[in-house]
Amino acid sequence: EGGGGVHAMINGLRETIKRARRLRRDMSMPERLLWQHLRKRPCGFKFRRQHPAGLYVLDFYCARLQLAVEVDGWAHDSVETIARDRNRSAFLRSQGIATTRIPARAVLTDAEAVITRLTQICRIRAADLSKC
Numbered sequence: 001e002g003g004g005g006v007h008a009m010i011n012g013l014r015e016t017i018k019r020a021r022r023l024r025r026d027m028s029m030p031e032r033l034l035w036q037h038l039r040k041r042p043c044g045f046k047f048r049r050q051h052p053a054g055l056y057v058l059d060f061y062c063a064r065l066q067l068a069v070e071v072d073g074w075a076h077d078s079v080e081t082i083a084r085d086r087n088r089s090a091f092l093r094s095q096g097i098a099t100t101r102i103p104a105r106a107v108l109t110d111a112e113a114v115i116t117r118l119t120q121i122c123r124i125r126a127a128d129l130s131k132c
Contacts, residue, residue, distance in 0.1 A: 010061075010095055012052025020057045023050040030071050030104035031059055033111050038069075043119045053097070056088050065125045066097045069118065073104040098125060 012020065027035065027050070038047040038060055047069070051061035060069040070085075089099045100121055107114050 010051075010053045010097065012054055012057070016052040016055060016057060020050045020052040023057055028071070028073065028104065030073065030107040034060070034069075034071060034102070034107050034114065037111060037115045038118075042115055043122065045119065045122045053095070054091060056091070058092075061097075062122065065122055065129065066095075067122065067125050068092055068097050068099045070099060070101045071104050071107060072101050 011017075031049070035049050038049070041047075045062050046064065047060045047062050049060055051058045051068075053061070053068070058068040059071050061067070062069075072085075085101075092099050100118070102114055102118075
């Protein structure tokens, strides 16, 4: 399932790249915990952390699957942030990138279950992309 080849890569503007580098240093506890699992390439799926995408920085990104993984904490509950997240997801969809959102609370409570669910999502996405 690892596989090589060329995968669609989305990149960011210079300022977004700088922000991504800073965010890699300052990841939240749920992001750090999830990264400890994702960096091991579960089921052969490679993820990048704090990946620049246009004006946005994705918490985690699998280029092979064109899949963004966003860890949402309490800050994502405000009306303003919900609207921003909607715009971000619409932009990513326009680029062919699917987004899955994970509550930070779930990562902190049961990271293993989150990884199990993420690998299921990855397998489904891989099967869907191979049909195209």
